[in-house]
Amino acid sequence: DTAVxxxxxxxxxxxxxxxxxxxxxxLGHDTMYWYKQDSKxxxxxxxxxxxxxxxxxxxxxxxxSPKSPDKAHLNLHINSLELGDSAVYFCASSRQESxxxxxxxxxxxTVT
Amino acid sequence: AQKITQTQPGMFVQEKEAVTLDxxxxxxxxxxxxxxxxxxxxxxxxxxxxxxxxxxQNATEGRYSLNFQKARKSANLVISAxxxxxxxxxxxxxxxxxxxxxxxxxxxxxxTLLAVQP
Numbered sequence: 221d222t223a224v225x226x227x228x229x230x231x232x233x234x235x236x237x238x239x240x241x242x243x244x245x246x247l248g249h250d251t252m253y254w255y256k257q258d259s260k261x262x263x264x265x266x267x268x269x270x271x272x273x274x275x276x277x278x279x280x281x282x283x284x285s286p287k288s289p290d291k292a293h294l295n296l297h298i299n300s301l302e303l304g305d306s307a308v309y310f311c312a313s314s315r316q317e318s319x320x321x322x323x324x325x326x327x328x329x330t331v332t
Numbered sequence: 333a334q335k336i337t338q339t340q341p342g343m344f345v346q347e348k349e350a351v352t353l354d355x356x357x358x359x360x361x362x363x364x365x366x367x368x369x370x371x372x373x374x375x376x377x378x379x380x381x382x383x384x385x386x387x388x389q390n391a392t393e394g395r396y397s398l399n400f401q402k403a404r405k406s407a408n409l410v411i412s413a414x415x416x417x418x419x420x421x422x423x424x425x426x427x428x429x430x431x432x433x434x435x436x437x438x439x440x441x442x443x444t445l446l447a448v449q450p
Contacts, residue, residue, distance in 0.1 A: 253437065261371075261421060263440040276437055310377060314436070319365045319384070319427055321438060323377035 223247050224324035226311050232330045233301055241296045241327045243311030251275075252294035253321065254286060257308040266309075269294050298329075306331045334359045336426050338441035345414045346449055352399070353409040353444045355424030365427035366407040367438065368398065372420040380422075383407055411446075419448045 224245045233239050245252065253276075254266040268276035272288045283299045298305060311324040335358040345351040357366065368380040383391045383398045391398040399408040411418055422445075425438040 251436075255438075261443050263423065263425075263438075265437040265439075268437055278437075308375065312377075319367075319382055319436075320379055322379070323369075325376050328375075 224311055224313055224322050226309075226324040226327050228327060229325060230328050230330075232332065234332055235301055235303060237301050238297070238299045239301060239329070240298070241309055241311075241329070243294045243296070243324055245292055245311075245313040245322070245324075247313060247322060249313035249315050249322075250291050251314050252288065252291075253312040253314075254294065254296050255310040255312060255323075257310060257326070259307070263310070267294075267296075301329075301331045303331050305329060334361070334364075334426055334428050334439050336424050336439055336441035338424055338444050340444045341442075342445045342447070344447050344449060345411075347416060348413055350410060350412045351414055351446065353411070353422050353424075353446065355407045355409065355441060357405050357407060357424075357426050359405075359426065359428075361428075366398070366400070367425040367427065368396070368407075368409045369423045369425060370418075370420045371423065371443075372417075377423075381409070414448045416448050416450060419446060421445050 227242045251270045253268045257263045266280045267286045269288045285297045288294045308326045310326045312321040314321045337356045364385045366383045370378040381393045381396045383400045395412045397410045421443045423443045424441040427436045
């Protein structure tokens with residue numbers, strides 16, 4: 221049973237394209253997150269949603285737009301992709317006020 | 333601002349020996365949480381251990397223990413009896429609460445790449 225799943229696992233696309241990454245959790249958590257891991261393995265939070273409401277937006281360009289249709293899903297849409305967007309994107313979830321975050325397997329995005 | 337520092341970019345350890353991965357943190361919040369995650373070459377992030385700032389005892393989970401020294405602001409991970417499968421990147425992270433605890437985010441260190449040698 222997959223707790224936090226992401227699709228696709230790999231995404232290769234050209235500059236200027238628009239793409240989406242999907243995330244689903246079956247843990248019944250009410251908080252979901254997107255993190256970005258760059259080529260130097262540094263992890264940084266991008267967004268956090270609680271009960272479908274945006275809570276954290278860490279100075280991410282407007283080209284990135286998260287969407288949470290329900291508590292179990294948090295999708296990430298990226299417009300006008302740039303070379304610098306190449307990274308591994310991790311989705312995570314947690315219970316409200318809980319300390320542990322469960323991570324998805326990551327999506328490796330490569331922009332050419 | 334909260335900050336996590338991992339000063340060891342890479343470490344080697346012989347199989348079956350113990351190894352300590354260093355982590356220091358900086359925060360002005362009296363309530364915080366510290367984590368260690370493991371990232372093997374396959375890429376997933378695996379939660380290992382958690383220490384709360386008010387916990388009286390050091391956290392332990394199987395072969396993992398967290399050496400929490402609050403006055404020194406350090407939260408080192410100790411892996412006992414290293415196994416080949418322990419070879420991975422290890423991240424120390426701190427939980428920062430937001431909006432009265434309605435949500436939180438993790439602030440990560442730069443990681444330590446551990447190689448276990450047979």
